[in-house]
Amino acid sequence: MQAKVVHIVSCLFVVLFSVSAVRAADRTWDGGGSNAYWGTPANWDGDATAPGAGDALFFGASSRLAATNDLAAGTAFSGITFLNSAGAYTLGGAGITLDGNISNLSASAKTVGLPLALSGTRTIFGSNAAVTVSGVLSGSGSLNTCVTNNTVTLSGNNTYEGFTTVSNGTLLITHSSALGSTNAGTRVFSNTDGTLKLSGSIEISEPLFFKNDKPVPVQYTSSLISDAGSNTVRSLITKEGNLRIRTESGAKTLVLAGGVLLVSGGGNLGFNPQSGSTIIVKDKPLQLGTQTIQSEYPGTVVLAVPGNTYGNLLIVDHHKVRTDVADALCPSATLTVGGSWAADALLDMNGFDQTTAQLRTDNNATPGYRAVTSAAPA
Numbered sequence: 001m002q003a004k005v006v007h008i009v010s011c012l013f014v015v016l017f018s019v020s021a022v023r024a025a026d027r028t029w030d031g032g033g034s035n036a037y038w039g040t041p042a043n044w045d046g047d048a049t050a051p052g053a054g055d056a057l058f059f060g061a062s063s064r065l066a067a068t069n070d071l072a073a074g075t076a077f078s079g080i081t082f083l084n085s086a087g088a089y090t091l092g093g094a095g096i097t098l099d100g101n102i103s104n105l106s107a108s109a110k111t112v113g114l115p116l117a118l119s120g121t122r123t124i125f126g127s128n129a130a131v132t133v134s135g136v137l138s139g140s141g142s143l144n145t146c147v148t149n150n151t152v153t154l155s156g157n158n159t160y161e162g163f164t165t166v167s168n169g170t171l172l173i174t175h176s177s178a179l180g181s182t183n184a185g186t187r188v189f190s191n192t193d194g195t196l197k198l199s200g201s202i203e204i205s206e207p208l209f210f211k212n213d214k215p216v217p218v219q220y221t222s223s224l225i226s227d228a229g230s231n232t233v234r235s236l237i238t239k240e241g242n243l244r245i246r247t248e249s250g251a252k253t254l255v256l257a258g259g260v261l262l263v264s265g266g267g268n269l270g271f272n273p274q275s276g277s278t279i280i281v282k283d284k285p286l287q288l289g290t291q292t293i294q295s296e297y298p299g300t301v302v303l304a305v306p307g308n309t310y311g312n313l314l315i316v317d318h319h320k321v322r323t324d325v326a327d328a329l330c331p332s333a334t335l336t337v338g339g340s341w342a343a344d345a346l347l348d349m350n351g352f353d354q355t356t357a358q359l360r361t362d363n364n365a366t367p368g369y370r371a372v373t374s375a376a377p378a
Contacts, residue, residue, distance in 0.1 A: 024052060024054035024055050024078075025051075025052075025054075025056070026055070027044050027051040027055045027056065027057055027058065028045040028058040028060060029043055029044060029058065029059045029061055029064070029067060030043065030044065030060075030063075031063035031064030031065075031067075032063075033064070036064040036065075036066050036067050036068055037068050037070045038050060038051065038067065038068065038070055038071050039070045039071050043067075050071065051071070052075075053075050053076050053077075054076060054077070054078055054099070055077055056077065056078045056080075056081070057077055057079070057080050058082075058083055059080070059081070059086050060082075060083035060084070060085045061085070061087070062085070062086075062087040063087075065087045065088060065090065066089075066090050066092065067090075067092075068091075068092050068093040069092070069093030069095075069096065070093055070094065071094060072094070073095050073096075074094075074096065074097055074117065075094075075096055075097065076096065076097035076098075076119070077096050077097070077099060077100070079098075079099070079101050079103070080100075080102045080103070081102075081103045081105065082103065082104045082105060082108075082110055082126075083105055085106065086104075086105070086110075087108050088108040088110065089110050089111070090110075090111040090113055091110075091113060091114050092113040093114050094114065094115075095115030095116065095117065095135065096114060096116060096117070097116075097117045098118055098119065098122055098139075098141075099119050100122070101123040101125060102122070102124045102125070103124075103126060104124075104126030104128065104131050104147075105128065106128060106129060107128045107129050109130045109131070110131045111131075111132045111134060112131065112133045112134070113135050114135045115135045115138065116133070116135055116136075117137075117138050118137060118138070118142070118143065118162070119139055119141055120141045121142040121143075121144060121162065122141055122142070122143055122144070123145070123146055123167075124144070124145050124147065125146045126147045127148040127149060127150060127169075128150070130147075130150055130151045130153065131147065131150075131151075131152050132152075132153040132155065133153065133154050133155070134153075134155045136156045136157055136158055137158040138158070138159045139160050141161075141162050142162025142163045142164070142184070143162065143163075143164050143165070143180070144165040144167055145165070145166050145169060145171045146167040146168055147169035147170075148168050149169060150169050150170070151169060151170040151172050151197075152169065152170070152171050152172070153174065154173050154174070154175070154179070155173075155175050155178065156175060156177075156178065157175055157177045157178075158180045159177070159180055159181060160180035160181065161180065161183065161184065162184050163184045163186070164180065164184070164187070165186075165189070166186070166187070166188040166189060166195065167189055167192055167194055168193045168194050169193070169194070169195070170195040170197050170225075171188075171194075171195070172197040173196070173197070173198060173204075174199050175202060176202040176203045176204065176205075178202075179206055182205045182207075182235070183206075184206070185206050185208070186206060186207070186208050186209070187211065188208065188211065188223055188224070189211045189212070190213060190214050190223040190242075190243070191211055191212035191213060191214070192215070193215055193218055194223065195221075195222070195225060196208070196223065196224050196225070197226075198224075198226045198233075199226075199227040199229065199231070200229050201229030201230050202229075202231055202232075203232045203234060204231075204232070204233045204234065204235060205234050206235050207235045207236055207237075207238065208224070208235060208236075208237045208238070209238045210223050210237070210239045210240070210241075210243050211240055211241070212241040212265065213241045213267065214242070220244070221244065222244040222245060222246035222270075222272055223245075224237070224243070224245045224246070225245075225247075226246070226247045226252060226253070226254035226277075226279075227247075227248045228248075229252065229253075230252070230255065231253070231254050231255070232254075232255040232257060233254070233256055233257065233258055234257045235258040236258045236259050236261060236284070237256065237259070238260075239261070239263070239267065240263060241265040241266065241267035242269075243260075243267065243270065244270035245270065245279065246273070246274065247272075247273040247278065247299060248274055248277060249274040249275045250274075250275075250276050251276055251277070252276075253277065253279075254273075254277075254278070255280045255282060256279065257283040259283075259284030259285055259286065259287060260287065260288070261287045262289055262291055266291060268291055268292040269286065269288055269292070269293050269294070269310075270293075270294045270295075271293065271294070271295040271296070272296060273297060273298075273299025273300060273301060274297055274298065274299055275297075275298040276298075277300075278299060278300045278301070279299070279302070280304055281302065281304060281308070282304040282305050283305060284305065285305050285306070285309065286308040286309065286310060287308075287309055288308075288309060288310040288311075289310070289311070290310070290311035291310060291311055292310065292311055292313075293312070293314065294316070295313070295314065295316070295319050295321050296314075296315075296316045296339075296342070297317055297318065297319055298317075299319070299320075300319075300320045301319070301321045301322070302321075302322050302324055303321065303322070303323050303324065303325070303328035303329070304323075304324040304325055304328070305328065306325055306326065306327040307327070308329070308330050309330050310330050310333050311333055311334065312334040312336055313329065313330070313333060313334070313335050313336065314336045314339060315335075315336065315338070315346070316336075316338060316339035316341070316342050316343075317339065317341075317342035317345070318344045318345075319344075319345055319346070320346045320348060321346070321347050321348070322347075322348040322350050323347075323348070323349050323350055323354055324350060326352045326354070327354065328352065328354060329354040329355065329356050330356070331355040331357065332357050333356060334357060334359075334360060335359050335372075336361060336362060337360075337361050337370045337371070337372060338368070338370035342366075342368070343370060344368040344369055344370070346371045346372075346373065347372045347373070348373055348375070349373070349374035350374060350375060350376070351376030352374075359372070
């Protein structure tokens with residue numbers, strides 16, 4: 001609970017700081033010019049001058065929504081704010097140095113397509129609509145996303161060097177380098193409803209850290225989601241508390257090739273592949289101590305690496321686990337096939353020998369199947 005409170009305060013501080021920071025001037029786009037260029041004075045309040053270095057930019061009009069920066073590349077601005085009245089802007093043109101945050105206060109989706117050099121820790125803030133950042137993010141800074149009940153999408157070949165933090169809302173990445181340099185890592189605060197979503201057959205190579213359980217009433221939702229294509233996480237996933245990993249319905253695959261490590265706080269690992277989808281664990285094992293792996297929903301989990309450690313593997317709710325290598329199951333753990341709330345469950349040994357300390361099932365009065373099978377002798 002303490003971490004949750006501190007984190008919310010820090011997120012608000014970043015946003016408030018962007019409003020109160022010292023800057024040259026507040027400049028508001030009204031789109032009154034004959035074109036959509038930033039360098040046209042008539043597009044800005046007062047109609048006298050274009051913005052200059054250090055200014056804070058505000059967009060609130062519903063005209064000239066394809067606002068294009070034709071000022072000197074690399075000019076530093078102290079923040080970008082889309083006001084309540086702002087339409088569906090797309091910002092493009094020359095890159096800027098971002099000395100403040102990006103805030104979307106309107107109900108219209110926004111696209112920031114110009115390159116951004118992060119000069120420090122920068123927050124993308126908003127709660128009313130999605131924000132897509134397709135321009136390349138570079139610089140020595142870090143990125144924080146704080147979009148309650150909404151999504152920030154990163155689709156660029158980003159190179160920024162600092163941490164990525166998902167404070168709340170969903171961060172959707174559609175490029176293998178969307179999270180910038182692999183040296184720092186990405187932190188997802190599940191306890192304030194942060195979610196990381198992968199899409200587009202991408203490969204992630206930087207460490208991922210998930211902090212604590214999802215809050216009530218979304219405690220059963222996933223903190224790591226894989227959508228379109230076959231997405232791969234090659235780096236170590238570290239978790240504190242419960243972590244649920246989901247693949248969306250259809251012919252979609254998530255490959256976990258860097259292992260999952262429980263570092264503190266207890267908590268189960270939930271695999272939630274939806275119908276037709278697959279989660280594959282390969283190359284590096286799951287290291288969960290005595291905690292439970294709970295595999296449920298109609299998709300398939302494939303254990304393709306030996307040496308996994310856990311206390312109980314619970315297979316439940318029309319779910320299938322398949323082993324693609326000998327000794328994929330933990331020999332000191334319990335195997336539970338079928339749960340008290342949903343009986344249907346299947347373990348397919350797939351011709352590979354496995355050892356488990358105990359084989360059991362939870363009582364369930366509902367008719368269904370509970371099976372351990374192997375297409376070839378094991």
